[in-house]
Amino acid sequence: MSGLLQQLFNGLVSGSFYALLALGLSVIFGMLGVVNFAHGAFYMLGAFGAFVLLDSAGLNWWLALLVVPILLGVIGMVLERAFVHRLMHLFPLYNFLLTFGIALILQDLIRLKYGVTSQPYPRPTILDGMVDLGVFTYPKYQVFVLVLSIVLSVLVWLVLTRTRVGMIVRASTERAELTQSLGIDVRRWVTPVFGFGIALAGLAGVLAAPMRAVNSEMGADLIIVIFAVVVIGGLGSVVGSVAAGYIVGMLTEFGNFYIPALSQILVFVLMALVLLLRPAGLFGREEGSPA
Amino acid sequence: MATKLKKAGALTATLAMGAVIAGCAGGGPESEGGKITDDAIKLGVITDLSSVYSELAGPNAVEAVKMAVEDFKAEHGDDAVTQNIEVTEADHQNKPEIANTTAREMYDRDGVDAIFDVPTSSAALAVANIAKQNQKMYFNIGAATTELTGAQCNPYTYHYAYNTHMLAHGTGKTVTEQGSKSWYIIYPDYAFGQDMNKSFTEAIKESGGNVVKADATPFPNDNFATFMTKAPTLTPKPDVLGTMQAGDDLVNVVNQYNEFGLQDKGINLAVGLMFDTDIASIGVKKLEGTLYTTPWFWNLDDRSREWADRFKQRTGTRPTFDHAANYSATMQYLEAVQRTGTDDADAIRKELDGHSFDDFFARNAQFRAADHAVTHDAYLAKLAKVKKESEVKEDFDFTKAVKKIPAEEAYMDAADSGCDMG
Missing domain, CATH: 3.40.50.2300 (Response regulator)
Structure with a gap:
């Protein structure tokens, strides 16, 4: 029994990364209608940001956790103003290609500077060791990652549902033109939302640095799964993408446990099933159905 | 041309x-006279x-x-x-x-x-x-x-x-003979990993040890939590976790082996194949004391x-x-x-x-x-114990030879190789 619980917990932890990344991707898609292919690259930049700050400035992980997402968020906003914005009125494929290109450029720049092997990153000392969770003990660091990701997801959900800003964002996600015609300036929220999504990816990257291999390709493998997560949760649905993140995390973990050879395709099997039975995603709403 | x-x-x-x-x-005619x-x-x-x-x-x-x-x-x-x-x-x-x-x-x-x-x-x-x-x-x-x-x-x-035989008969044999009899092997599910698993299992059995379980893991993979949590629950409890992963997957395994504190639970780590570049990526601190087999290292x-x-x-x-x-x-x-x-x-x-x-x-x-x-000859090597990464003064300066593995042991008998030159 405790074994099963432990696998469940493993799944939640790996789901934390999926959830944070899918959340950012989802918010960006909802607000801009842009599928951000560069999301994985910003996750990678987050991890590298932490590495560079530690390596060159001696800045510790806790500061990196604060500084790197903000920095990447600003870079994201600049990118949005400079490029993404200009292509938004065109066919979505243009922005898809743009962000894909940005991802390749970022990956190659990092590879040029740091090569192909991973960079070492130590765990913060306070989070070293294990914590007793009653049923089993678990690495402190991973528990911290899980808690932080849940707290962040809840915060984002509260902001979106309980504040005026959130209502505007949600309204423009659902019916941009209608919101516009009610006298709300939708456009001024586009850039910050894009930056926020990127910042979340960067944050996930900083969280990954001490436990995953830090190299230029780390985001490229992940992004495919994240797309599947977002589709399963329902494109543009915040709750959906977070929930799907944890579901996929647990699914992969159970797969690893019982049928390792299959574990990596399980997520795509689930995606296919969802598309077949609920094309709008588990939490998505069919176009035109009542709110 | x-x-x-x-x-x-x-x-x-x-x-x-x-x-x-x-x-x-193919240029043959041009070389008339010359060899x-x-x-x-x-x-x-x-x-x-x-x-x-x-x-x-x-x-x-x-x-x-x-x-x-x-x-x-x-x-x-x-x-x-x-x-x-x-x-x-x-x-x-x-x-x-x-x-x-x-x-x-x-x-x-x-x-x-x-x-x-x-x-x-x-x-x-x-x-x-x-x-x-x-x-x-x-x-x-x-x-x-x-x-x-x-x-x-x-x-x-x-x-x-x-080759995989050398790695297995260096690390697998020595670690088993030193008393870590029960192994839990995880290997990436492709040709190299399968070959490694086979060679290690042979070497471990020859040395009087046993493989409690061998699990194929997805490749590439960045999350090995399943296997880290599974290791202590196996019966009998393994003495050593043998990882056959390479490159970034190995980095992830070692990181997570450390996080899950398997060493404190009495499960040692043995690494199948490690290049100096892998060790630098993981950081010597996380690997200190690890035994591995190498045909050569620069500071030999x-x-x-x-x-x-x-x-x-x-x-x-x-x-x-x-x-x-x-x-x-x-x-x-x-x-x-x-x-x-x-x-x-x-x-x-x-x-x-x-x-x-x-x-x-x-x-x-x-x-x-x-x-x-x-x-x-090959070498069974051990990674230095360091307090801080900065103690490693030079590239790849972290290996000490523990034991020489004579060529006759490092390579299988030619008769067993299954080679027919024809």
Whole structure:
């Protein structure tokens, strides 16, 4: 029994990364209608940001956790103003290609500077060791990652549902033109939302640095799964993408446990099933159905 | 020659046909009287110039081959069989189909006499096949599979440096004999991992240990939590977790082994294959005290250091064992050409078969005639204990040899290899 619980917990932890990344991707898609292919690259930049700050400035992980997402968020906003914005009125494929290109450029720049092997990153000392969770003990660091990701997801959900800003964002996600015609300036929220999504990816990257291999390709493998997560949760649905993140995390973990050879395709099997039975995603709403 | 061929082909079909026929002759007619075809020795290095193995092999493997060429010329001066030695390089991106085409082009079109390196087992085997068809020399260095000197061996292919048997009989045997009898093995689910699992399981059983469980893991994979939590729940509880992962997957395994505190739960870590570049990526701190098997490391002794110093002057970095082996293999090949006075592959392999030697890389070494394994001593090594990463003053300066594994132990008996030279 405790074994099963432990696998469940493993799944939640790996789901934390999926959830944070899918959340950012989802918010960006909802607000801009842009599928951000560069999301994985910003996750990678987050991890590298932490590495560079530690390596060159001696800045510790806790500061990196604060500084790197903000920095990447600003870079994201600049990118949005400079490029993404200009292509938004065109066919979505243009922005898809743009962000894909940005991802390749970022990956190659990092590879040029740091090569192909991973960079070492130590765990913060306070989070070293294990914590007793009653049923089993678990690495402190991973528990911290899980808690932080849940707290962040809840915060984002509260902001979106309980504040005026959130209502505007949600309204423009659902019916941009209608919101516009009610006298709300939708456009001024586009850039910050894009930056926020990127910042979340960067944050996930900083969280990954001490436990995953830090190299230029780390985001490229992940992004495919994240797309599947977002589709399963329902494109543009915040709750959906977070929930799907944890579901996929647990699914992969159970797969690893019982049928390792299959574990990596399980997520795509689930995606296919969802598309077949609920094309709008588990939490998505069919176009035109009542709110 | 090659560009001429292309131009000719572009002119007319007839001309192209003529050129192709001339090309097929492969420069043979031009070498009338001389024993060196084209009056040049041409070496080709097929390696990973752009992706995961480009640091442990890659551009610096090419440099090592060039370095050997220069040393050979300097050593023999005017007595050298030829001063005209060319080195060409190609990126196979670790893909068998690219390695296949590239090897064909090198032998057929460019008149390459010997191919070196070729990391990644599947690509290595593809090139062995081409070497056999073309009857040209091939020294594999970067790949680990025993198939090269086993079922898929051939008279023109030699396997240098290391193989899965060496790794298993170094690490697997010693760790078991030291008292860690029960193993839990995790291996990536592809050719290399399966081969490693097989070799380790054999070595462990031979040494009186047992494998509690062996799990295939997805490849590539960044989350091994399932296996880390599973390890202590197995019955009997394993004494040691044997990881056969390589590269980034290995980095993830070691990180997570540490996080899940398996050492405190009485489960040691044994690593199947580790390159210096992997250790640097993980950080010595997380690996301190880990035992592993290596055919060579730069700080082994004075002879190795002397070469490593020259390598560093040239490249700015310390060599991995792949780099050292590329140099050594190139030197052995060139010396064989020097001794026989020809670059004819059949003459060279006859010269090399059974040849014993000793250099800074390969000690107690022999080109074994029966299966074409180039056998030599290997080392069981231990990583230094450090308080901080900054204690490692130099690239890859973290290895200590614990025990020499004599060539006879490091390599399986030629009779067991399953090789039939035909």
